[in-house]
Amino acid sequence: MAVEKSKNFITDIIDAHNESGRFDGRVHTRFPPEPNGYLHIGHAKSICLNFGIAEQYGGLCNLRFDDTNPAKEEQEYIDAIIEDLRWLGFKWHDRVYFASDYFDELYEMAVELIQIGRAYVDELSPDQIREYRGTLSQPGIDSPYRDRPVVENLALFEKMRDGGFNEGEAVLRAKIDMSSGNINMRDPVMYRILDAAHPRTGDKWRIYPMYDFAHGQSDSIEGITHSICTLEYEDHRPLYDWYLDNIEIFHPQQIEFARLNLSHTIMSKRKLIRLVREGCVRGWDDPRMPTISGLRRRGYTPEAIREFCEDVGVGKVKGVVALHKLEYHIRQDLNRRAQRVMAVLNPLKVVIENYPADLVEELEAINNPEDESAGTRPVPFSKVIYIERDDFMEDPPRRFFRLAPGREVRLRYAYFITCTDVIKDETGEVIELRCRYDPATRGGSAPDGRRVKATLHWVSARHAVEAEARLYENLFTVERPEADAEVDFTNFINPNSLTVIDPIYVEPSLAGAQVGERYQFERLAYFVVDEDSTAEKLVFNRTVTLRDQWRKVRKQGRKPGKPGRRKTARTV
RNA sequence: AGGGAAGUAGCUCAAUCGGCAGAGCAGGUGCCUUUGGAGCACAAGGUUAAAGGUUCGAGUCCUUUCUUCCCUGCCA
Numbered sequence: 001m002a003v004e005k006s007k008n009f010i011t012d013i014i015d016a017h018n019e020s021g022r023f024d025g026r027v028h029t030r031f032p033p034e035p036n037g038y039l040h041i042g043h044a045k046s047i048c049l050n051f052g053i054a055e056q057y058g059g060l061c062n063l064r065f066d067d068t069n070p071a072k073e074e075q076e077y078i079d080a081i082i083e084d085l086r087w088l089g090f091k092w093h094d095r096v097y098f099a100s101d102y103f104d105e106l107y108e109m110a111v112e113l114i115q116i117g118r119a120y121v122d123e124l125s126p127d128q129i130r131e132y133r134g135t136l137s138q139p140g141i142d143s144p145y146r147d148r149p150v151v152e153n154l155a156l157f158e159k160m161r162d163g164g165f166n167e168g169e170a171v172l173r174a175k176i177d178m179s180s181g182n183i184n185m186r187d188p189v190m191y192r193i194l195d196a197a198h199p200r201t202g203d204k205w206r207i208y209p210m211y212d213f214a215h216g217q218s219d220s221i222e223g224i225t226h227s228i229c230t231l232e233y234e235d236h237r238p239l240y241d242w243y244l245d246n247i248e249i250f251h252p253q254q255i256e257f258a259r260l261n262l263s264h265t266i267m268s269k270r271k272l273i274r275l276v277r278e279g280c281v282r283g284w285d286d287p288r289m290p291t292i293s294g295l296r297r298r299g300y301t302p303e304a305i306r307e308f309c310e311d312v313g314v315g316k317v318k319g320v321v322a323l324h325k326l327e328y329h330i331r332q333d334l335n336r337r338a339q340r341v342m343a344v345l346n347p348l349k350v351v352i353e354n355y356p357a358d359l360v361e362e363l364e365a366i367n368n369p370e371d372e373s374a375g376t377r378p379v380p381f382s383k384v385i386y387i388e389r390d391d392f393m394e395d396p397p398r399r400f401f402r403l404a405p406g407r408e409v410r411l412r413y414a415y416f417i418t419c420t421d422v423i424k425d426e427t428g429e430v431i432e433l434r435c436r437y438d439p440a441t442r443g444g445s446a447p448d449g450r451r452v453k454a455t456l457h458w459v460s461a462r463h464a465v466e467a468e469a470r471l472y473e474n475l476f477t478v479e480r481p482e483a484d485a486e487v488d489f490t491n492f493i494n495p496n497s498l499t500v501i502d503p504i505y506v507e508p509s510l511a512g513a514q515v516g517e518r519y520q521f522e523r524l525a526y527f528v529v530d531e532d533s534t535a536e537k538l539v540f541n542r543t544v545t546l547r548d549q550w551r552k553v554r555k556q557g558r559k560p561g562k563p564g565r566r567k568t569a570r571t572v
Numbered sequence: 573a574g575g576g577a578a579g580u581a582g583c584u585c586a587a588u589c590g591g592c593a594g595a596g597c598a599g600g601u602g603c604c605u606u607u608g609g610a611g612c613a614c615a616a617g618g619u620u621a622a623a624g625g626u627u628c629g630a631g632u633c634c635u636u637u638c639u640u641c642c643c644u645g646c647c648a
Contacts, residue, residue, distance in 0.1 A: 008585085008586095034647085034648050036648080066648065069648070072647070072648085126646055129646075133644060134644070135574085136575080137574045137575095138644095168646065170646095180575080181575035181576085182575050183643060183644055185575090186644085192646035193646080194646085210645090210646075210647085210648090211647070211648045212648095214648095215648085231576095231578090231642070232642060232648095233648095234576055234577060234643090235575070238576095258578090311584080311596070311597080312584060313585045313586090315578095315584080316578060317584085318577095318641060319583075319585095321583070321584060321597095322583055322597075324583085325597055328597060328598090335609080369609095370610075401608070410606060443606085452606090455606050456607095520607085520609085523607045523609065524609095547609070549609085550608050551608095
């Protein structure tokens with residue numbers, strides 16, 4: 001497959017570097033997740049960007065875990081992140097690294113900064129450090145420990161490393177400028193003491209580097225040329241540059257872009273973890289979650305996600321992308337590849353009175369009209385079938401073309417039928433339809449050329465397979481659940497985000513469906529077989545509905561009804 | 573007078589050296605149809621945040637103003 005040539009402000013910068021020869025034409029990026037949660041669609045944008053740019057320029061992209069905080073990071077997340085990246089289809093070969101791989105080198109670099117008088121051990125308490133830092137509009141004050149001699153700092157830093165201090169009693173700080181307008185430059189902490197075992201280094205260390213001290217140097221060690229990160233690190237770039245310049249090692253270019261925000265969902269890891277821990281969803285891979293694993297279980301394809309990221313583009317403007325856009329891409333992809341089947345979610349029994357009671361016909365159905373090679377399959381037809389309850393109205397409004405008393409419609413791949421009778425229970429609810437079929441319309445077309453306005457999907461009652469359907473809607477009822485600082489985002493959780501229908505009736509060809517297989521239930525939606533499926537019962541997750549123009553028609557159809565209300569209002 | 577960044581269609585992004593402001597999605601209208609799907613056609617959508625300046629000509633260059641966002645973890 002050809003590499004898509006995308007152009008954006010980052011490729012402009014790279015092009016300029018290539019012209020000036022700053023990196024000798026080399027392009028080497030990295031994707032640096034912190035293993036403290038699962039990857040989500042926002043990460044996908046960064047992943048596509050970093051791996052995509054490397055591919056586009058014939059360069060490389062490393063996978064590097066930013067594991068500098070053992071208090072928050074776990075092996076479970078490392079494994080999940082790798083699985084998600086693989087699934088998305090990106091390859092880093094053997095270039096998977098960990099910031100913790102560089103703890104020894106980082107330590108030596110810190111010692112070097114102490115030796116040239118640019119770092120010192122501070123014994124101020126955390127609270128004092130905050131006070132001394134000043135505020136956004138007021139400069140900070142130098143720590144009383146700021147001007148210790150080099151030898152003392154060296155000894156103290158060793159003491160930190162060797163357990164001579166407790167957590168919070170001492171930190172190593174860069175000596176930069178306590179009056180800087182950029183708070184990151186007010187003697188930032190380089191190392192802190194953490195009494196936590198690290199998933200990879202065990203208990204070898206009790207001091208751990210801060211992000212700012214680890215990231216740039218890790219980039220440098222790996223020979224990264226373009227260190228692409230999100231906008232909130234713009235303020236950190238001077239510090240990124242300062243460390244590299246003062247340690248005097250290879251200097252990559254940090255570039256910041258606007259991370260992805262999606263409407264009707266949240267992207268903050270801290271909040272996603274709350275959804276999981278507070279039981280708002282069934283786990284990180286709940287199909288309602290914006291996580292990669294959630295989208296996977298929902299039935300999304302890697303291709304659709306990648307197309308989406310490409311479509312969204314890269315810029316520096318913070319905005320919110322409409323969820324519609326993601327849905328557009330999964331429909332686009334699934335329309336091409338998903339096999340069509342018939343399934344009835346909300347059944348209405350139909351008895352075809354003039355059809356022989358014991359006859360079963362095998363009708364030929366097209367598996368995928370978008371892909372002839374997908375072939376056909378037989379679908380059994382018999383006297384009693386189920387149709388969708390929504391496909392019948394006893395008193396149909398204008399523009400409702402489906403079944404109604406006396407009306408003729410097509411049963412897909414089967415026959416034209418005409419509704420002759422409506423059977424109701426004692427409450428007046430329609431429980432069964434009586435219809436007659438035209439034997440001459442077998443396959444779905446009339447020899448006399450007469451046409452019908454609607455085609456209905458159906459399932460033979462005798463042959464129907466019972467299954468469970470899980471219908472998902474947006475997890476949140478508002479576009480921006482995080483926008484209101486006063487109201488906790490959990491208040492906007494959509495109570496109807498999951499609807500379970502059990503049973504639904506699916507055509508018998510689905511009997512052996514495998515977990516992960518994607519289908520289009522004709523006229524309804526795309527579904528994927530969920531891992532909760534058993535030999536006895538299939539479970540289908542609704543990935544995304546088909547675009548439903550009837551909904552629009554119905555909305556407009558209400559308008560003619562409104563004048564009546566207005567009339568009433570006027571007369572009152 | 574804290575520091576940093578961003579303002580182009582409802583949303584996300586384009587616009588070469590300064591040369592008639594474009595695309596995709598959403599929304600609208602219509603056509604077509606054995607998925608009311610898919611597809612196709614058409615129309616609409618803008619004082620490029622604002623003002624001033626330079627210029628034959630400014631989204632683009634200069635000045636000022638406005639709005640929004642980020643930054644006061646021993647998180648990343």
